Amino acid sequence: MPACDPKGPLMPLRLATRDPDFDTRFASLLAMKREVSEEVNDVVRAIGHDVVARGDAAVIEYTAKFDKLMLTPATLRVTPEEIAAAVAACDPRTLDALRLAADRIRAYHERQKPKDDRFTDALGVELGYRWTAIEAVGLYVPGGTAAYPSSVLMNAVPAKVAGCPRVVMVVPAPGGTLNPLVLAAAELAGVDEIYRIGGAQAIFALAHGTETIRPVAKIMGPGNAYVAAAKKQVFGTVGIDMIAGPSEVLVIADGTANPDWIAADLLAQAEHDAAAQSLLITDDAALGAAVEAAVTRQLATLPRAEIAGASWRDYGAVIEVETLDEAVPLADRIAAEHLEIIAADGDALAGRIRNAGAIFLGGHTPEAIGDYVGGSNHVLPTARSARFSSGLGVLDYMKRTSILKCGPDQLRALGPAAIALGEAEGLAAHARSVAIRMNLGG
């Protein structure tokens, strides 16, 4: 990544659909790799073998090495007293904000709870399915600056709404320090156990269990390259959520939009990460130019200007279209994690777009509202994966079991077809398991 000079020109890519080379340049924009994949698999595999073999002792050694923190089996777990002290140490205004966020996230996700289905069909076959919560879920929370209390809420609240009886959080405490707001968020969300460990060793401890930490069935939450590699390695033994990439926003706007507001939203995305991506599609060239100027102006007073500036310069783009109709297929190909639509007929436009993680409608819905207090989940599909996947929700903490029940009459009605198909597929024992119940021999 080239170093960013915040005083130099920070120009995003500029495209227009009328350009003769638009298709090629747009395809290049889509194909941009924004992630440096680190090869850490071997290191992580060795940590995994060690944690499986030696349990607590291995976890404690890696924590001493990587987090400069000496633990014992008795001090792995964060105590209720520490959690209470952390809550007491938080700024009350921030705690109130966290409480509002938790309440709104809970209310939104309650509506996602799926219904069981049980019915009897015309033949008398009883059919259906039922949803059950995953019995134990692990939640990884990064340490240091990436420890976001809002992300604790976004991951843990839906788990509890789903009804998971055991939600276990791991969070590294480098040098012994834990972010009090992270503990407060865990408390608000109803997390059941918290361990002060991180890195690949924490993932393997959650997946395989140790003397102190009982294993979980699924592991959620973001982390660095080591954590991501460990999650991939334990997948199968446990479930995992998606591996999140750098964040992105696409703003679709017409001339009615306020360029300063759009610039602020583009920078809110860009400040996450130099590999974040902020895109604007507009049918108004003057708006595009005004947004670019406002970005430059606002960058000057932004604490994280270096990161945001690099993101805007390296991955930002302003795409001019002839009409907003042209924006629809482009937005579907971009499949943005966050899609803001600020246009006269925004709601209708939103209805025509298939691929987006979340849609923010109108000038008064900055994406940051959704990050914190809208109620919907801020864990959303990145890197064009909104083409085939959804944001985090209650269903990610549940699973469905199908149910089937025949009596003798139903078996008689369906049996011959099952026998025919079993025979056609060369599976004689399948056919016989039906026939034997119909007194057709076996």
Added chain:
Amino acid sequence: MPACDPKGPLMPLRLATRDPDFDTRFASLLAMKREVSEEVNDVVRAIGHDVVARGDAAVIEYTAKFDKLMLTPATLRVTPEEIAAAVAACDPRTLDALRLAADRIRAYHERQKPKDDRFTDALGVELGYRWTAIEAVGLYVPGGTAAYPSSVLMNAVPAKVAGCPRVVMVVPAPGGTLNPLVLAAAELAGVDEIYRIGGAQAIFALAHGTETIRPVAKIMGPGNAYVAAAKKQVFGTVGIDMIAGPSEVLVIADGTANPDWIAADLLAQAEHDAAAQSLLITDDAALGAAVEAAVTRQLATLPRAEIAGASWRDYGAVIEVETLDEAVPLADRIAAEHLEIIAADGDALAGRIRNAGAIFLGGHTPEAIGDYVGGSNHVLPTARSARFSSGLGVLDYMKRTSILKCGPDQLRALGPAAIALGEAEGLAAHARSVAIRMNLGG
């Protein structure tokens, strides 16, 4: 895998909860690796690079090499005439069975279609989410003996119920031969395009597209080690379904059950694969012994006796419990793909078990009914993954987009909390994107 002598003693593992070493032996049973993982990643990666670089030409070359079939871009796709000829060549009785299966699968999955949600909360914030179908889905169908028309229905029918506009099937045609029933099933399910290619090259063609095959957004369906490795490698570029392992059944039965029927069901599972697993838990030692004897008897007349016998000997188990209450936690730890319950109070017992892919209730519901004509899906979580995942369903072909809309009043109500949290997380541009709209500066 040791060779199986169908005339030799084929004894499954025998456990009883009263044994002093039960916990250890049960844990070993759970930890059994039933899959030989082949290291094919490098070969598959090379195929992938080649298909991305050379498109159709590479796919055609690999098809000539692996399937002994010479194709051109014009003959990659199976024609409507070929499909019609295949349907005409099928045994009418089997076609009728396939039609019954398709209709029942469609009816069952129609009920899984999720509802959108859109509501306005007490503050006036508009919230909700909407479900959309994935725009294009690829379906891998293995060639040769593993080409199961029932699996085509199980994968393709829910895609069309979900509303996927484009369902693309690939199926290898070794030496030019295609299974007519597979084509008939595709036709019944409404598959839109069929290409006569297979292996890793088919997966890369679906994920990245070629001159002839437009790319899809998600790839489903089982395959050999090369196909599985290719699916893992394209994951991220496209979505994939789970990677299925060997099949398994757990039967929980009391003394009311018919041992011959249970034996037939255990063998129906075992005939799939020498690595399949058939388990029985019973509170009746006499039933356990009778089932074992019936398995031996039935094996003698089974065409796939060698496979089924090896599976039963190497991975089968009969577990004796004192009461069926003890079966509940054991079943939850096994988390079987298929769970049959044949017991006096079977429905109540089923209600107490959390982890299973599918439950088959009562003596007249052999699992094979669910494989073909029950209506529920036969693509189910294997290898204990029913602890955290579900069988295939309509939701696997859709994704959810969340929607948020604030006006000035709602932004004023929620803004201060969002600003507080943005500041607490050190994300000043997030805070500013809200403040700038509230005239709180920027």
